[in-house]
Amino acid sequence: MRVLIALLMALMAVPLAAQGDVPPAPYAYRQLDDPAQEAAAQELMETLRCLKCQSQSIADSDAPMAGDMRHQVRIRIADGEEPEAIRRWLMDRYGDYVSYEPVMSATTWPLFVIPILLVLLAMLIFRRRFRGRT
Amino acid sequence: MSWRLWLPLAIFFGFLGLAGYQLTQPKDDAIKSTMVGKGLPYFMLPPASLDRPGVDSRYFHQGEPKLLNIWASWCLPCIAEAPQLEQLKQEGVEIVGVAIRDKPVDVMRFLTDHGNPYTRIGRDDLSEVQLGIGSSGVPETFVVDGKGVITYQHIGDIRPEHVPILLEELRKAGQ
Amino acid sequence: MIAEIGLAALWLAAALAVLQLAGGLLALRGDGANEIAALTRPAAVLQGGLVALAFGALLWVFAITDLSVKLVATSSHTAKPLIFKISGAWGNHEGSMLLWVTVMALAGALIAAIERRLPERTMQATLAAQGFVALGFYAFLLLSSNPFERLPQPAVEGLGLNPLLQDIGLAFHPPTLYIGYVGLSVAFSFAVGALITRQVTPDFARAMRPWILGAWVFLTLGLTAGSYWAYYELGWGGYWFWDPVENAALMPWLAATALLHSASVLAGRDALRVWTIMLGVVAFSMSMLGTFLVRSGVLTSVHAFAVDPERGSFILFLLAIYIGGALLLFALRAGAISEGERFSMASREGALVVNNVMLSAILAVVLLGTLYPLLTEAFDVRVSVGPPYFNPVGAIFAFPMLTVMAVGPLLRWRQDRWGRISKEMGLVAALLLAGVVLFGLLAEASLLALLGLTFAVALAAASFLPLKGRNLRRVPIATWGMVVAHLGVAMMLFGMASESAFSKEKLAALEEGGMTSVGPWSVRLEAVEPVAGPNWTAIAGRMSASYEQGEPVQIAPQSRNFWAPPQQTTESVLITRWDGQLYAVMGGSSTDGRWQVRLWWKPFVTFIWYGGLLVALGGVMALVGRVRVDLRRRLVRRKLAERRNDMETAV
Numbered sequence: 025m026r027v028l029i030a031l032l033m034a035l036m037a038v039p040l041a042a043q044g045d046v047p048p049a050p051y052a053y054r055q056l057d058d059p060a061q062e063a064a065a066q067e068l069m070e071t072l073r074c075l076k077c078q079s080q081s082i083a084d085s086d087a088p089m090a091g092d093m094r095h096q097v098r099i100r101i102a103d104g105e106e107p108e109a110i111r112r113w114l115m116d117r118y119g120d121y122v123s124y125e126p127v128m129s130a131t132t133w134p135l136f137v138i139p140i141l142l143v144l145l146a147m148l149i150f151r152r153r154f155r156g157r158t
Numbered sequence: 159m160s161w162r163l164w165l166p167l168a169i170f171f172g173f174l175g176l177a178g179y180q181l182t183q184p185k186d187d188a189i190k191s192t193m194v195g196k197g198l199p200y201f202m203l204p205p206a207s208l209d210r211p212g213v214d215s216r217y218f219h220q221g222e223p224k225l226l227n228i229w230a231s232w233c234l235p236c237i238a239e240a241p242q243l244e245q246l247k248q249e250g251v252e253i254v255g256v257a258i259r260d261k262p263v264d265v266m267r268f269l270t271d272h273g274n275p276y277t278r279i280g281r282d283d284l285s286e287v288q289l290g291i292g293s294s295g296v297p298e299t300f301v302v303d304g305k306g307v308i309t310y311q312h313i314g315d316i317r318p319e320h321v322p323i324l325l326e327e328l329r330k331a332g333q
Numbered sequence: 334m335i336a337e338i339g340l341a342a343l344w345l346a347a348a349l350a351v352l353q354l355a356g357g358l359l360a361l362r363g364d365g366a367n368e369i370a371a372l373t374r375p376a377a378v379l380q381g382g383l384v385a386l387a388f389g390a391l392l393w394v395f396a397i398t399d400l401s402v403k404l405v406a407t408s409s410h411t412a413k414p415l416i417f418k419i420s421g422a423w424g425n426h427e428g429s430m431l432l433w434v435t436v437m438a439l440a441g442a443l444i445a446a447i448e449r450r451l452p453e454r455t456m457q458a459t460l461a462a463q464g465f466v467a468l469g470f471y472a473f474l475l476l477s478s479n480p481f482e483r484l485p486q487p488a489v490e491g492l493g494l495n496p497l498l499q500d501i502g503l504a505f506h507p508p509t510l511y512i513g514y515v516g517l518s519v520a521f522s523f524a525v526g527a528l529i530t531r532q533v534t535p536d537f538a539r540a541m542r543p544w545i546l547g548a549w550v551f552l553t554l555g556l557t558a559g560s561y562w563a564y565y566e567l568g569w570g571g572y573w574f575w576d577p578v579e580n581a582a583l584m585p586w587l588a589a590t591a592l593l594h595s596a597s598v599l600a601g602r603d604a605l606r607v608w609t610i611m612l613g614v615v616a617f618s619m620s621m622l623g624t625f626l627v628r629s630g631v632l633t634s635v636h637a638f639a640v641d642p643e644r645g646s647f648i649l650f651l652l653a654i655y656i657g658g659a660l661l662l663f664a665l666r667a668g669a670i671s672e673g674e675r676f677s678m679a680s681r682e683g684a685l686v687v688n689n690v691m692l693s694a695i696l697a698v699v700l701l702g703t704l705y706p707l708l709t710e711a712f713d714v715r716v717s718v719g720p721p722y723f724n725p726v727g728a729i730f731a732f733p734m735l736t737v738m739a740v741g742p743l744l745r746w747r748q749d750r751w752g753r754i755s756k757e758m759g760l761v762a763a764l765l766l767a768g769v770v771l772f773g774l775l776a777e778a779s780l781l782a783l784l785g786l787t788f789a790v791a792l793a794a795a796s797f798l799p800l801k802g803r804n805l806r807r808v809p810i811a812t813w814g815m816v817v818a819h820l821g822v823a824m825m826l827f828g829m830a831s832e833s834a835f836s837k838e839k840l841a842a843l844e845e846g847g848m849t850s851v852g853p854w855s856v857r858l859e860a861v862e863p864v865a866g867p868n869w870t871a872i873a874g875r876m877s878a879s880y881e882q883g884e885p886v887q888i889a890p891q892s893r894n895f896w897a898p899p900q901q902t903t904e905s906v907l908i909t910r911w912d913g914q915l916y917a918v919m920g921g922s923s924t925d926g927r928w929q930v931r932l933w934w935k936p937f938v939t940f941i942w943y944g945g946l947l948v949a950l951g952g953v954m955a956l957v958g959r960v961r962v963d964l965r966r967r968l969v970r971r972k973l974a975e976r977r978n979d980m981e982t983a984v
Contacts (some may be wrong), residue, residue, distance in 0.1 A: 046259045047924045049284045053840050053931070066838070073717045075189055075294040079576035081719070084569030086903075088259060089294070092285035117292030119192045124719030126726075131714050135705055139726065142697045146690040149162060163667050166611065167660040170618075173704070174653055180631045180707055181645050189715065 051098035052091030058102075065098050068107040071125045072097070072114065081124065188313040191292030191300075198226075198306045199290040203280025206257040207265045213254055213280030218306040223331035225251055225324065226300040226308075227276070228288055230258045231268035233296045235315035240272040242316040247275040249321075251328060255279040256287050258296050299324070303331035336402050336481040339390025343431075343481075346383040346438060347471035350464045352376045353441075357461025361454060361529065370453075373460045374445040380467070381442025388435040391480055395422040398491065404428060404480050406488035412868050413499065420504030424495070426628060426644070427480035429507060433624075434470045436515040440544070441467060444519055450967070451540050452532055459526030466518055469651045477647050496869070496895035496902050502562040510555030514585055514620035516548025520592065524613030525659055528666045533606040533673075538599035541613065543960055545596055549589045550952035556582055557945030568903035568918045570836070570933045572941060575723045577632040580703040581623030584696055588616035591692040594685050602746055604674040604682055607667045608689065614663060618656040619696075625652055631707060677748045684741025691734035698726050728781055735788050735826070736761075738819060739795035757798050764791035778834030785830025793823035810958030818951025825944030831937040842927040852934030853881045854915050861919075861928055869895045871904070874919040874928060878908060890919040914938050 056062040069083035074090040082090040082097070093114075100110050114122045120131065128136060198215045205212040218224060227243065229236040243253055255276035257265050265279065282288060291300060291308065301310035301324065310327040312320060353376040360370030395418050400406045408425040409418055423432045441463045448456065474480070523541045527533050559582065564572040573579065592612040599609045626632050629645025676682040702718040709716050739761045743754045751758070768787030772778070778786075796819035800808060839851035843858040850856065859875040871893040877885035891904040908915040913936035920929030 046261060046283065048921075053920060053923075053929045054842065055838070055840050071719070071721050073719070079574050079719065084567070084571045084574075086568070089285060089288075092259075093289065095284055096286070096289060114289075115192075117191060117193055117289065118189055118294065119715065121189055121715040121717050124717050124721045126718070126722040131709055131716055134708075135701060135718065135722065136726070138701055139694055139698050139730075143690065143694050143730075146693065160668055163664045166615075167657070167664050170656055170660055173622075174649070174657070176704070176708060176711060177625070177629075177631060177649055177652075179711060181629060181642055181649060183711075 048091045049095035051095040065101040189294040193292040206279040206281035225253045228298045231264040239315035243275040301327045339387040340481040342383040342387040349376045349380040350468040353464030357457045360457035377445035378442045381438045384438035401487035403482045410491040410493040427478045455530045458529040462525040463522040513552030517617040519544040520613045521617035546956040552586045553949040585619040587696040606673040614659045694730040742799040782834035789827035796820040814951045814955030821944045821947025828940030835936040837934040839932040851932040
């Protein structure tokens with residue numbers, strides 16, 4: 025969408041030409057040989073935020089830093105590390121911001137509680153309409 | 159009259175308040191490292207230039223607090239902060255550089271053009287150290303105390319007004 | 334000169350909006366038939382003409398690249414194909430705001446010119462509201478975002494348009510969405526008008542419905558096109574990112590979808606009066622909220638539109654007046670509107686209520702997820718809310734809604750028994766069960782994708798059930814519209830679920846002549862060649878791709894470098910088959926002289942957009958059907974009136 029231009033702008037804000045001189049990290053654009061490991065890496069990468077972009081995961085960004093993060097994820101998975109341990113490792117460094125995976129925590133509980141409250145409220149409002157005529 | 163009819167307006171006022179407040183706030187897009195207060199992870203980087211050694215994280219464990227400067231020759235704000243780094247060096251601060259995704263040729267050219275405030279420069283081609291210390295951009299500067307613990311993070315280029323802040327943070331880290 | 338004409342037309346239009354507002358308000362105080370009230374409609378019509386003239390002037394200065402106009406100098410360039418020069422007119426903040434008021438003024442002109450069935454007082458109140466809303470946006474445009482501002486010295490060359498915008502799909506994406514967003518302003522004005530006069534009747538819903546349908550069709554098309562554009566232009570195969578700006582476009586659509594269904598209940602059964610009014614207010618509020626989020630910079634820090642706190646404050650001010658005012662009016666007046674007809678849970682209305690509650694819940698989830706980072710930032714905590722939140726949490730409400738969507742249209746109005754449709758419900762349940770088992774064995778997919786595939790199949794079958802046992806030639810067009818739109822939803826869902834469950838990805842580093850494969854495709858990189866365009870250079874990877882050893886197809890995806898402004902884009906190439914798409918992207922070179930190639934095989938991914946088109950087509954059919962019925966009714970009424978006149982003269 026017009027929208028996404030925005031994202032891209034963010035991505036392009038980095039002087040690309042200059043950075044393009046250095047080849048990307050080996051596993052930035054290379055899949056792991058083991059399909060199961062690659063699937064695990066892919067699943068994790070889709071839920072990690074590209075820190076240099078807008079609303080993109082590292083799985084769909086051309087930003088060099090996203091490439092370096094993909095490299096980290098893939099080599100760590102290849103080393104047998106658990107995906108959640110890698111996520112933990114990144115969250116220890118960048119906070120909740122780096123992960124899209126919603127975890128119920130002190131800062132995120134309203135995200136889950138409010139929708140439920142709204143549905144209860146809607147049911148309360150409409151309950152009266154249905155009563156007395158079933 | 160029912161309270162439920164006022165609910166949408168109440169929610170909307172909540173939004174207005176929030177949006178109005180955020181409009182007046184300066185937009186802070188910096189992603190702060192949560193490694194401040196924690197020890198540097200172990201790393202060993204090969205030299206990024208011919209005339210300076212590489213960086214071993216154990217180097218930060220011996221005594222004096224130091225600055226760890228994340229930079230790159232392709233980064234324009236790094237040129238802007240070069241005089242301030244020079245000034246810090248004059249003040250007797252030891253600055254250790256980590257060059258992100260860079261080539262020795264470009265590093266040498268940059269240092270010739272803009273001065274070399276570093277005692278050591280490590281070459282971080284895969285952003286491993288950058289990711290390891292929770293840095294999300296270039297340039298960033300970390301204050302590391304004599305025991306290898308990160309005590310302060312400065313995001314973006316160092317402007318003249320930031321120099322005293324960094325000196326103060328270094329002094330605190332030295333106590 | 335042309336630019337000055339445009340500016341003058343805008344000022345005149347703003348003056349007419351004042352007249353329209355004043356006329357409408359005075360009419361409300363009197364009996365609705367005084368002299369000033371007679372000016373309200375002509376003022377609205379003339380205003381539409383003037384704004385159209387202003388927009389024409391903007392298109393003209395862009396077409397001839399008049400570099401003495403600041404906006405042209407900052408967002409256009411002489412070395413650009415004509416079509417992109419013209420589309421560049423709305424590829425920036427000022428131009429797109431002018432497009433916004435243009436659509437708004439034309440819509441206002443149209444209701445003033447043709448709407449005759451509402452009571453005159455409600456109509457005057459509606460036109461006054463429309464004039465009032467338009468006035469705010471004229472003020473915004475003229476006082477803080479003048480698109481016709483001149484430079485003291487004409488620029489030598491323009492700064493250029495973002496290369497990503499230089500794409501035919503994107504040239505028409507914003508106008509489509511804008512017609513949708515702003516079309517909802519009519520529903521908003523109707524709702525405010527009805528709140529003022531407290532006349533919420535089926536006629537009111539019938540008057541509002543074509544506007545909702547029209548706006549909704551454009552929103553559907555805009556979202557579908559935007560999603561496809563993101564898919565082929567961004568080069569990673571993703572079609573929806575839950576980005577705040579995408580959500581800003583989705584929220585009005587969700588509200589409009591709910592409004593569409595509740596307006597049907599009001600039009601047909603005289604129930605859900607207050608709720609329909611509420612949704613009428615909410616739908617356009619979501620459009621304005623989206624505008625605020627996109628342009629104020631509170632959410633997206635880097636954006637194609639210049640982010641300016643002053644503009645943000647201005648839009649927030651407009652929001653406070655319009656949304657706040659409408660909601661205040663709602664709180665004060667809605668209590669006086671009676672609830673309308675009652676109905677039982679097991680009825681068409683009951684099903685539509687569940688649909689409305691679920692759609693509203695999804696809207697609430699999207700709104701909450703979009704604004705949540707803004708909320709936590711106030712406490713200096715940064716969180717990310719993305720697909721892993723929106724997909725499952727939205728699905729919790731979407732699947733019950735889809736279930737109701739399958740069986741609801743089979744229920745009778747007012748009161749029905751579940752037992753009467755037990756056979757059909759049994760069929761849907763059996764399909765769901767069979768689907769879960771079948772797809773569960775077939776695909777190693779996530780639960781969401783599995784449910785998606787299953788529900789898609791069941792819903793597709795169920796969407797035809799309302800036609801069962803009916804003479805197909807006598808089924809009203811509007812009912813066909815519903816069938817088609819619901820089928821479209823099923824198709825879209827199937828595409829999304831299939832994309833998620835069955836996609837294959839291959840990242841390969843190939844030498845020239847190297848081979849790789851993805852899914853049933855084998856792809857050979859024949860050669861890598863430089864290519865030059867009017868304002869870019871590129872490397873193109875000539876590849877031949879063959880599906881299961883079949884006849885090879887030649888493709889050449891590019892990696893482009895634009896120079897005004899300097900930027901790199903990927904031009905992916907898609908090979909479309911009936912059962913999916915091969916998606917090929919050319920990357921850069923790696924150290925050892927090989928080339929990065931990204932390939933995806935996405936089975937049935939095209940169903941997402943075909944489904945979207947079907948949904949829009951269903952909307953068009955419903956619109957045609959409704960308008961035809963309305964016209965026939967109008968004709969009957971006129972005939973009756975004539976006959977009455979004749980009789981009176983005879984007497």
